[in-house]
Amino acid sequence: MNYNIAVIPGDGIGPEIIGEARKILDKVGAVYHHLFDYTEVLMGGISIDTYGVPLTDEALETAKKSDSVLLGAVGGNVGNSKWYDVAPNLRPEAGLLAIRKGLNLFANIRPAYLYKELADACPLKKEIIGDGFDMVIMRELTGGLYFGDRYTKEVDGVMTAVDTLTYNENEIRRIAVKAFDIAMKRKKQVISVDKANVLDSSRLWRKVVEEVAQDYPEVTLNHMLVDNCAMQLVMNPGQFDVILTENMFGDILSDEASMITGSIGMLSSASMNESKFGMYEPSHGSAPDIAGKNIANPIATILSAAMMLRYSFDLDREADAVEAAVEQVLKEGYRTGDIYSDGFKKVSTTEMGDLIAERII
Ligand code: NAD
Ligand code: IPM
Ligand code: MN
Numbered sequence: 001m002n003y004n005i006a007v008i009p010g011d012g013i014g015p016e017i018i019g020e021a022r023k024i025l026d027k028v029g030a031v032y033h034h035l036f037d038y039t040e041v042l043m044g045g046i047s048i049d050t051y052g053v054p055l056t057d058e059a060l061e062t063a064k065k066s067d068s069v070l071l072g073a074v075g076g077n078v079g080n081s082k083w084y085d086v087a088p089n090l091r092p093e094a095g096l097l098a099i100r101k102g103l104n105l106f107a108n109i110r111p112a113y114l115y116k117e118l119a120d121a122c123p124l125k126k127e128i129i130g131d132g133f134d135m136v137i138m139r140e141l142t143g144g145l146y147f148g149d150r151y152t153k154e155v156d157g158v159m160t161a162v163d164t165l166t167y168n169e170n171e172i173r174r175i176a177v178k179a180f181d182i183a184m185k186r187k188k189q190v191i192s193v194d195k196a197n198v199l200d201s202s203r204l205w206r207k208v209v210e211e212v213a214q215d216y217p218e219v220t221l222n223h224m225l226v227d228n229c230a231m232q233l234v235m236n237p238g239q240f241d242v243i244l245t246e247n248m249f250g251d252i253l254s255d256e257a258s259m260i261t262g263s264i265g266m267l268s269s270a271s272m273n274e275s276k277f278g279m280y281e282p283s284h285g286s287a288p289d290i291a292g293k294n295i296a297n298p299i300a301t302i303l304s305a306a307m308m309l310r311y312s313f314d315l316d317r318e319a320d321a322v323e324a325a326v327e328q329v330l331k332e333g334y335r336t337g338d339i340y341s342d343g344f345k346k347v348s349t350t351e352m353g354d355l356i357a358e359r360i361i
Contacts, residue, residue: 005066005308007040007069008040008071018301019297028322034208034315042059047090061097067313088150104143105279110136110137110256112131112134113135137243167201179242180212191241191243192224205224211272212296229253237257262339265282268301278307298349325359
C-alpha cells in the first residue's frame with residue numbers, strides 16, 4: 001500500500017533525526033512491501049528564513065492532504081537566536097502551535113517506559129526503579145495557556161504581560177475520553193493531574209473528568225495536584241498508568257518523565273485528532289547545542305514513526321518490528337552519547353539509525 005507522509009525536518013537536529021526515521025520507514029517499506037512517499041514541508045526557523053513566516057498556508061494544506069505528518073523539531077536557542085526577538089506569532093514555535101491547531105491535534109500521547117537495558121541511564125536509584133515503569137501521558141494540546149489571549153503592554157506606567165488560561169468543557173471532555181479509551185487497553189488506571197486548589201480551569205477539568213469516568217466503570221480514576229505529581233514521578237514512577245493533564249502541565253511533566261526513561265532522546269510523541277490522523281514527533285526540541293554534530297539520539301523520532309505505523313496506518317506488525325529492533329540494538333549495548341555510560345558501545349546518530357534499520361527483518 002502507498003502512504004503519503006508530509007515530512008517536516010525543521011531546525012537544529014530536526015533534519016538529522018528525521019533522516020534516521022525515514023531510513024527506518026524505508027526499511028519497513030522494503031521488508032513489508034509498502035511505499036512511503038514523502039513530501040517535504042518547511043516549518044519553524046527555516047520557513048521564517050525562506051518565506052518570512054513560520055508556517056505558510058501552503059505548508060498547512062500539504063500537511064492536511066497527507067496521510068500523516070512526521071516532524072523533527074523547530075526553534076533556535078531561546079533568548080539569543082535570530083528568531084527570538086520578534087513578534088510571538090513570527091517565532092518558529094508559532095508554526096508548531098499553528099499546525100497543531102490547524103490540524104485539530106488536541107490529543108498528545110507521550111509514552112514513557114523504561115527499557116530494562118537502559119536502567120543504567122535512569123538517574124533514579126535501583127530501589128525506586130523496582131520492576132520499571134510504563135506510563136502514558138495524555139496531554140491536551142490545543143487549549144490552555146498556549147492558545148489564550150496574550151499581550152504585553154504598559155499598565156499605569158508598568159510593563160505588564162498577560163497570558164490567559166482557558167478551557168471549555170468540550171475541550172476537556174474529548175481529551176478525557178481519549179485518556180479513558182487508552183486506559184481500557186492498559187492497566188485501567190487514570191490519574192488526572194491538575195491544580196484544582198488554585199485554578200478555576202482545573203476545577204472544571206476535575207468535574208468533567210469525573211463525568212467522563214462514569215462511562216468507564218472498569219477504570220479507576222484518581223486526581224493528583226501537579227506539583228505533587230512532579231514529585232511522585234521521581235519518587236514512585238511505577239504507580240502511573242495513564243496521566244491525563246492539560247497542555248502546559250503535560251509539557252513539563254513529559255520532559256520530567258523522559259529523563260527517567262534515560263534521556264529526552266528516548267521519548268516519542270503522537271499528536272492526534274478525532275480520527276486516525278496524527279503528527280508524529282519526538283518530545284524533545286531542536287537541541288541547538290548539539291546540532292550538526294551527528295550525536296543526537298534518533299530513537300525518540302524512530303519510535304514516533306512506529307507510533308505512526310500503529311495509530312494512523314494500522315500497521316501493528318510493522319510497528320512491533322521497529323520497536324523490537326530498537327530494543328535489540330539497546331540489548332546489544334549500542335548507545336548514543338545521551339544514554340552512554342562506561343562499558344557500552346558509543347555510536348553516532350547515523351550509526352544508530354543503521355543499526356536499527358538492519359534489525360528490521
Ligand atoms: P531541547 O529538547 O531541544 O534540548 C534540551 C537538552 O536535551 C539539550 O541539552 C539537548 O542537547 C538535549 N537533547 C534534546 N534532544 C536530544 C536528542 N535527541 N539526543 C540527545 N540530546 C538531546 O530543549 P531546549 O534546549 O529547551 O529547546 C531548544 C529549542 O527547541 C527551542 O527553540 C524550543 O522552543 C524548541 N523545542 C521544539 C520542540 C518541537 O519542535 N516539538 C519541542 C521542544 C522544544
Ligand atoms: C513540545 C514543545 C512545544 C510545546 C514548544 C516548542 C511549543 O516543548 O512539543 O513539548 O511546549 O508544546
Ligand atoms: Mn516540551
